[in-house]
Amino acid sequence: MSNYELMVIFTPVLSEEDYKAIQKKFADIIKDNGGAIVHENPWGLKSLAYPIQKKTTGMFLVLEYTAPSDLNEKLKIQLNRDENVLRYMVNKLDKHAQAYNTRKRGNLNAEPKPVEA
Numbered sequence: 001m002s003n004y005e006l007m008v009i010f011t012p013v014l015s016e017e018d019y020k021a022i023q024k025k026f027a028d029i030i031k032d033n034g035g036a037i038v039h040e041n042p043w044g045l046k047s048l049a050y051p052i053q054k055k056t057t058g059m060f061l062v063l064e065y066t067a068p069s070d071l072n073e074k075l076k077i078q079l080n081r082d083e084n085v086l087r088y089m090v091n092k093l094d095k096h097a098q099a100y101n102t103r104k105r106g107n108l109n110a111e112p113k114p115v116e117a
Helices: 016-032 071-081 095-104
Strands: 002-010 036-052 055-067 085-092
Touching: 002 016, 002 036, 002 071, 002 095, 016 036, 016 055, 016 071, 055 085, 071 085
Parallel strands: none
Antiparallel strands: 002 055, 002 085, 036 055
């Protein structure tokens, strides 16, 4: 199991309830396919650097999770199917990125858990 980070930009016309529901939907997809959520960080409404589909703002969500590598393909299919998703990006985190994210969350003395290859 590897560590990954998913950043999704949703359309800004979502209501607060819809935004919460769509967060839960993608977290459940990860959990149902053998992954585990490490940290969830909803950024909310932010301005975009450039317009996407004629929209200048978007609702951001960052999920850090551990999962088998085949989960990412299933997740990408669901992200591409969802009409509320403007953009998404999945990054594989190395041990340095995991340590940085742990420190950033406030666990300054925490060591990252070793990942079995």
